[in-house]
Amino acid sequence: MTLDEAINAACDAIGIMPPKRYQLGRWAKTDTLAGKSGKGDGRVMVDDDRVTAWNWQTGVRHTVWLDSDRTPEQRRVSARKVAERAEDQRRRADDAAKVAQRIVSSAVPANHPYLSMKGFPDEKALTLDAAAIRDIGGRYLVPDGGQRAIVIPVRIGGQIRSIQLIWEGGTKKFLAGGEIGGASHRISNGSETWLCEGYATGLSLRAALHSLYRPATVLVCFSASNIVAVAKTINGRCFVAADHDAPPKVNPNQFGGLGAGEYYAKASGKPYMMPDLIGTDINDLHCRQGIFPVQSLVLSATRRAAHRRAA
Template structure:
């Protein structure tokens, strides 16, 4: 299969547009087929032997092999670009780790407007000012001039900080350029059983609800539905998934992204029947309703 054919096949399989550029060995940004809501949420990487397409919205990842119809001279050129891109990727990842570590060292523990909006007025987290974010990480991480400070959530793989998520006052989320989030998580609390959540607000909602029931769990913020499934395979002991109530997608057989990936695991899971996640349920119906929903998941009755 030609390079163009492999690009078309991989992109079509995950529901994204082929990229306009043809650089090799590095992720190229493109749009999904979901219109303006999917702008910039597609990724494609072209290597000398295969093409991989990724849909950020759904977490789908497809790799298509390239056939032997590439001239040796062209194949050598592509291979050289791929190796250069790999070196840059490693350098970018190391830089993201340094930036995340520096931001964590600079951050102060305090309350934050985002947490208040989410219903946790007294909740404290690592908070870093916009000026420090610009100084340490760059202007691209601050979405607007009116931003004052962000909650910083470190992303760890095997205990090693690989990136960080910044959440600003209005809920805008930013990840560090070049940082790795595949298989990464943030531990919100430690205990006996483990709960896997996608977002930080969901994670602290689950922790608060269970603590109110005198249950002390380990709660992990996994950043995405695909990451929930990846991390689930590494969990030992009893574990549960606090899934989200996503928009049904045709490519997932009418399931939302969160439930699709939850079903890929062998863990009990459930999703709220009000709002898109358990924090929405908490804000609209109260913590006791969340507790009943989580109890149902633990009893194996949470899945719709």
């Protein structure tokens, strides 16, 4: 694999644009594939032996290793660099956790335009105004025109390790350096567990489960790949509500011809469901056709799981 191929593969895996220029050992800024709302929210680092891409909107990183013949000394140097970066990442994560806790403690429950747009005008979530977010966390967290954001605590083992901010138009931001791997946000409790990517999807899923009288825990996992990590921590019955993503454009066979949502849902080993229409999620289905199609998907997924257990 050439360096350019490695850069393209790493960026494509997490939905960011390859950088126009880069320097070895330094993070290069780029954009995500989310358009204007993702401007400047991608980072790429090129080293002697790997390329690491980082999507600040989703918090997901992906590394592609380069094929190279290295001497033992080169391997030792590389290992030392990896250890140094791991320690730096740990410090950054701890700093981000402190910032996240300050933002969460400053937020107050309120209605929000994003919730109305997603079909939940009466729903209240933690919110905080742009000025406070800018003061506590930094200007990069506030998109152009952002006035007030939904603040979603990102927890690992019950502790707040980061936040996701959702702005009026749907722009999503994570804290730089915050931990996302294995993290989730709980929006309901019950005897079975459902995992999904996004907050609005979680609300639609909660509504469908509640209307079916199925008390369930709904966990927002923030990205398709992170569903796999969260699924490993769940005991008891667990299901996945996947987004129906299209296969990646740059490398359509990267996920075996599947979209990222279905690929990682399968990788979780849990029963899963997703809407029929490519490019949509459960909330899209809910907003477009109402709660009944979502209920039908839930029932189909649970029946298939019951049949497999009985077989």
